[in-house]
Amino acid sequence: MEGIPSEQESYGHAANSLLGSAVTMIDSWSQTCSQSEIVSTSLASLHQLLLSTGLPPDRLPTAESFTYTSIVVLISTIAYTFHSRRRKRLSRELRDAQAKLKYLQEKLFKSTATKKEVRIFIDGAFDLLHYGHMNAFRLGRSLGTQLVVGVNSDESITECKGIPLMNDQERLTMVSACKFVDEVVPGVPYIMNREYLDYVIEKYNIDYVVHGDDPCIVDGKDVYATAKQAGKFRTIPRTEGVSTTDIVGRMLLMTKEHHYQGNVEPSDEVSGVTTSTIGPPLEVLGQQSKFLTTSRMLQLFSAGVQAPNQDTRVVYIDGAWDLFHPGHAVMLKAAREVRRDCFIHSQAQ
16 A cells, blocks of 8 residues: 555664664764773873874874774674684584594494495496596495495407506506405406396395496396396496596696696697697686585595504605506505504514
8 A cells, every 4th residue: 555664664664773773872872981081091091102102193093983993892802702602612513523423433334344244246447447436436335345346348348438548457456446345356348238247146146236326228228127126226326527538538638738847838849830738728627627525525435544543653655646546556555565564573573
């Protein structure tokens, strides 16, 4: 109805009225404080201090500005103290939650060790093994107590997909190095028919066959139909933001110039023609990559890892670990052996 304010307008008027009342009250209070004896005494001492430093008399703060500044400092101190206490409380709650998480993880591992063994099977090419593969192994093993991984042979990958970048032994080395993998089956065909899948389930005593949540159809037939009919099939979600295809794409964008340091552009060794790149490769890659880890994912990957105590032999090794490969895995294994040998030597002494 015309002339009657709406509900939104009423709220607006009420808010403005409340804000105006608060400003008026603060202004009245500051005026009263500026005329008090405490402010006058404090201001006189401040004036003497500022004059002794050479500040001109006309630049000295007035009672009103001194009062407003003191109020702001007081409010800021109260707000900071409240925020600091809140941060301490949240930090304490976080430590309690982390301690509870560790306790539950240890309890889970203990309960897993005592229950019936459940064997999980997952297969793939695992060429250029990356975080997505590792996460698939983690998810697969979380469904049971033992993870058996089948690695496709070079011949089957070449026939169905193209020549792999890493050969059989390199891919087997990488898969075996993953802490979530308990057993590796080499030479698995890229396309598993019903007979081979039945053979794997029987030979390796498989309880469940695991695959990504995307369909796996070959010649119009579901590769895992047998496992599904037997109630032995489980799916796991794909890890977003990382894939072998994405990594190969990044490598193709990285020309030889990104290794070159200097002001002169390198020339082609055969033609002598100067080459150049279009924009910084790393900047382009940063725009393309959609992979993002989280603290929760890091906790899941580190579950069961015990912090070293005072008597633990610790071997430190560092590196960029870019495009993690079999050489890295072998080197880390050798570092672990150094720690073991140090422990045996210390025990012998």
